[in-house]
Amino acid sequence: MAIRIDPSLCQGCGACVNTCPGDLLVLSSGQARLRAAGECWNCLSCAKACPERAIRGVLPFVLADAGASLWPEVSGPELRWVCEHPDRRREEFLVRRGD
Helix, strand or coil: CEEEECCCCCCCCCHHHHHCCCCCEEEECCEEEECCHHHCCCCCHHHHHCCCCCEEEECCCCCCCCCCEEEEEEECCEEEEEEECCCCCEEEEEEECCC
16 A cells, blocks of 8 residues: 545645654655655554545555545544545445544
8 A cells, every 4th residue: 555645635734744653754845745655654644644634545456446545534533444446436434443
């Protein structure tokens, strides 16, 4: 899996940079970017921290259709992972935090 940062959504707040456990994200020209894609841990901590939902995980073909993406939606005690396939079909997986 890799991450994709949507430059049209990224506001350059730095939340992802401060959260990345591998110190692999940087701000450049007011936008977040992945410094070394091959070194990404694929933990999606950055996607969880992004208030603009600008970061998504790109799932490998063995897990979903080629080009599918994954992102978190946090609401109170719930963490909902949304998987969107290239045909815009969505699957959602609910995880209660703190259980």
